[in-house]
Amino acid sequence: MRIAEFDQLPVTEAGALVRQCAAVPSFVSALVDGRPHGSVEALLTAARAQAAGWTDAEVSTALADHPRIGERAAGGGPGAALSSREQAGVDPADAHLRHRLAEGNRRYEERFGRIYLVRAAGRTGPELLDLLEQRLTNDPATELAVTRGQLTEIALLRLEGLLTP
Helix, strand or coil: CEHHHHHHCCHHHHHHHHHHHCCCHHHHHHHHHCCCCCCHHHHHHHHHHHHCCCCHHHHHHHHCCCCCCCCCCCCCCCCHHHHHHHCCCCCCCCHHHHHHHHHHHHHHHHHHCCCCCCCCCCCCHHHHHHHHHHHCCCCHHHHHHHHHHHHHHHHHHHHHHHCEC
8 A cells, every 4th residue: 555545544454454563452543643744754764763662561451462483373363474485584384393382382371471483584584593592591571672672673663565656
């Protein structure tokens, strides 16, 4: 969709598009209410600025729309189809990798109390597993900051993928 079309969409339709990128109500409202953006870059700049202020609670809310790495999205939330494409680097036929990711996801959730979120787009399954193992060594505050950063990367990539100049 062209940015000019996005800028003219009804509020509910524009909100549904943005929600696919990050299910954070303040993010959706800021980007929809801030229209017209005029350019994809202006929209991305606004998105970066808004994401920089996400609270811990907003990050937690957004995580509810993401499947575990190595799993397919189950509830069909706003970003489910996008998550499936982004995780294309995880070969569903590689049972050993899927088992290791499942075990890593379990350890991550026990340690941090939330799902492991990482920008999967452009990364292979083994890379995602390596990042998971590295992040398991983080302290909780550092890991929350990393998660917030990964969520921001995902949101920006999704926005950029939905819109053209």
